[in-house]
Amino acid sequence: MIALLTRDLRLATRAGGGFGLGLAFFLIVIVLVPFGVGPDAAVLARIAPGSLWVAALLAALLSLDRIFALDHEDGSLSLLATAPLPLESVVLAKAAAHWLTTGVPLTLAAPALGFLLHLEGAAYAPLFLGLLLGTPSLSLIGTFGAALTVGLRRGGLLMSLLVLPLYVPTLIFGAEAARRGAAGLDVTVPLMLLGAISAAALAALPFASAYALRVNLR
Amino acid sequence: MIALLTRDLRLATRAGGGFGLGLAFFLIVIVLVPFGVGPDAAVLARIAPGSLWVAALLAALLSLDRIFALDHEDGSLSLLATAPLPLESVVLAKAAAHWLTTGVPLTLAAPALGFLLHLEGAAYAPLFLGLLLGTPSLSLIGTFGAALTVGLRRGGLLMSLLVLPLYVPTLIFGAEAARRGAAGLDVTVPLMLLGAISAAALAALPFASAYALRVNLR
């Protein structure tokens, strides 16, 4: 499992591997928001937490199709399936690699981008904590979506459709935490719920994903 | 060229072809917006034009990587390059197919989704016209981005990074038209500029895209 994780991380940092691209995409979406809604600072501050979360969601989403598709196309996935490694560990390694290459950089970058949208000072901490607790669930749910669509050529768009609805709870609690923070309210409840979603996803989803993979390889 | 266009349209409507997925993605992003920024109708109405345009952009973007990548993977692209059909026509046919399967459905659906975001009544016409004039440029610019990244496996994320900055003028004029419409101002200038961008893209970008394709097939 460690071998797979290090290989994936190494591939991500190679030419064409896409490390850092998720981050750049996050930045771009944040920049696009004011172009869409206009430069008014008050409006931007109002929608900042929501925009940051939606952008983080989309950035996580766009890097999902690399999770299994490349391994499927070159045949590695069938080979991994017959290797002495439970498919659940394969799924976990993949989700961990996705989180390390996407979730963590996003979390670290989000406060800096908060400036661009005039995010309220009190919202920074809940935004950061929310992303830290929430991004693992994004990676785990995304891995499940990727496992469902792995047999389809360029199934990226279909996967987005399957995954985005599953992201709704994470989005709601995450954005809520940041908005409550901005309004000076208590944020422990949404943050705890975010953590609970991630923990539950970690406990259950790898099995579902491994099952989906097995079906798709059949 | 017609043969290529009809083949692409036929492929798009086959299983796994992705017709309608762009539309569904558009719908989902619009549905996510209230989850992100909260249900306040006034705020939603304020950001509705921008959200619709940004969502349309992202929906167009997400279907781009199918434009050339599938043909490259199965070798059709080299075969097309040696066929008695200038590569510029190939590019145009691809852009037209993308527009017909993504741009047109988005334009038709946008007014309906405007309701969800409490879009002002006066903004519907400029939104619709803006998308009608602007989506061709999204497809043409996107085809250029796809041509640049066609040799890369799963270059989708990199392509987003290259394409989104190029989308900025279209987004600004499009969203501005809808916002001016909502405020009851004159919208001819931004709409004309949108049309001009699309016309210029149509005249110039196919050559750049064909050059990029030729380089990538080398």
Next chain:
Amino acid sequence: MSIWEYANPKKFIVTTTPLVPWIFGLALACLTVGLVWGFFFTPDAERFGSTVKIIYIHVPSALMAINAWLMMLVASLIWLVRRHHVSALAARAAAPVGLVMTLIALITGAIWGQPMWGTWWAWDPRLTSFLILFLFYLGYLALWGAIDDPDTAADLTSVLCLVGSVFALLSRYAVNFWAQGLHQGASLSLDRETNVADVFYLPLLVSIAGFVLLFLALVLLGTRTEIRSRRISALIARGG
């Protein structure tokens, strides 16, 4: 003899070897003079207070950010038309420098914005254009990084640079259409009326010269590194 002879990689290396230390030295001298003069021997401006001193970094880096892109544009055209490898590699070497210059202009601007406008960031047209320029640099470098074959990468990034330049100009116009500005107008024009006062002007010119020389030195150095690594990979490919 033609200037294109320097487009031969070996000749380029030989010619620039003695130049690089001199340019570096000159750049450091100008920067030291300009910055020390600007920071310690000019009065505070009445409207800006002592924060004005940041222009000695802000304005040169902003200028270089734009000029680096222009240089890349010219170099890309030369590569596309005449296919001189040095030109493509120089464009590649200029990109990271330009990216850092853009970042410095953005950061110093943000630091300045806090006392002046009461905010770290405003969606002012000039600032926004710079953010877009930053995105263009990112995309350009990402494309270089994603392609293995150096000639393919040079071709594709050159096309991107051409198309990107057109769209960057268009964005500049679009952004002006979209928002009102807070930012200072251009004040380095030859028109004396609008110029900043001479006390600020001279040290500013010196530090601009320093930034230009520094840019030149870094691009030369980067180009030389690129040439050397091409040479190494060519030797490896040849099994030697």
Next chain:
Amino acid sequence: MLRVLDLACGRGGAMLVSGVSFSVPTGESLILRGPNGVGKTTLLRTLAGLQPLLAGSVDCPTEQSAYASHADGVKSQLSVAENLEFWAQVYGVTGIAAALRSFDLDDLRGRMAGTLSAGQKRRLGLARLAVIGRKVLFLDEPTVSLDDASVRLFNVFLRDVHLSRGGIAVIATHIDLGLDAPTLDLTAFQASADALGGRDAMFI
């Protein structure tokens, strides 16, 4: 010992071959033949456990088997050695030197796999099999694109390394490999078009 009894398998809801029985003792190999589309790939995938059997039984230690198909599982962004080392780690074995030598890849060990020629890539795919050291190999057209010298390397590996250590191999091929091994022609086992059975039989 691999023992197959009265096996039936198929694709896309239709039965392709049925009544296949054979057994391969340890240290021996079996060559599958038959015209295009008869079902060789399908049979191998079924044996490897990648798709369900429609009937019959397979007696094979699946956790000791490996399947290799046209797609070699080669990552083009990793070097030849990195590719092999990854699979060695996954299978918990060490040492890729012997495999590199068996398939004459020593000179290419630092090369990115994406820049290999068709035959070199195929050799890398075969070297993977040498690295992981599984007892039962299911090989689908292993020598496609290989030149004569490489086919001989493969034969030497199979006979002197794999089989001589008690391995088993089932190989589908159209080319004469120059192995002396029993051959099974699947043409004889083709299921008739209206055969009962198959996944969708209960709908008819």
Next chain:
Amino acid sequence: MLRVLDLACGRGGAMLVSGVSFSVPTGESLILRGPNGVGKTTLLRTLAGLQPLLAGSVDCPTEQSAYASHADGVKSQLSVAENLEFWAQVYGVTGIAAALRSFDLDDLRGRMAGTLSAGQKRRLGLARLAVIGRKVLFLDEPTVSLDDASVRLFNVFLRDVHLSRGGIAVIATHIDLGLDAPTLDLTAFQASADALGGRDAMFI
């Protein structure tokens, strides 16, 4: 008439083969041979105009040539007939019946190409060549995965349809095709490792 004079070509900045000269008169074919990695694929791609020549000249009507490689340009979501019809339209010809018959694809014409077996897919790729009717064919390992009967179909097509109508073919292969045609072994033209030339020569 295809005439190649003192051609050099390479990949990844290094020269692979140099000094290749041959000519193929109309109605004849040439078989390229050589060990894996010698540069057959590279040479064919260069002849087809898909990559630049490093030296020498190729005298060939490029607008009359077609290149076919391992990737067949087959769309898995289109049926066999739809695939061929598309290429017929692109090349402005009509009628795919003869091509279907030449490669024994009549029974499969309505089948989605994605469900074909390896050899059937290869036959479809070859049928594409029959449809487009180009005069000069550059074929890279055309008979990979084909059974003996299909190889014969290919030979018949090549001799009786393509060459007899004044076509030209250059074929890289490792398998004996049973064609009686001159053979060119590229081993003799391998560029020495430190040959001058190649795209990156000026860096050294």
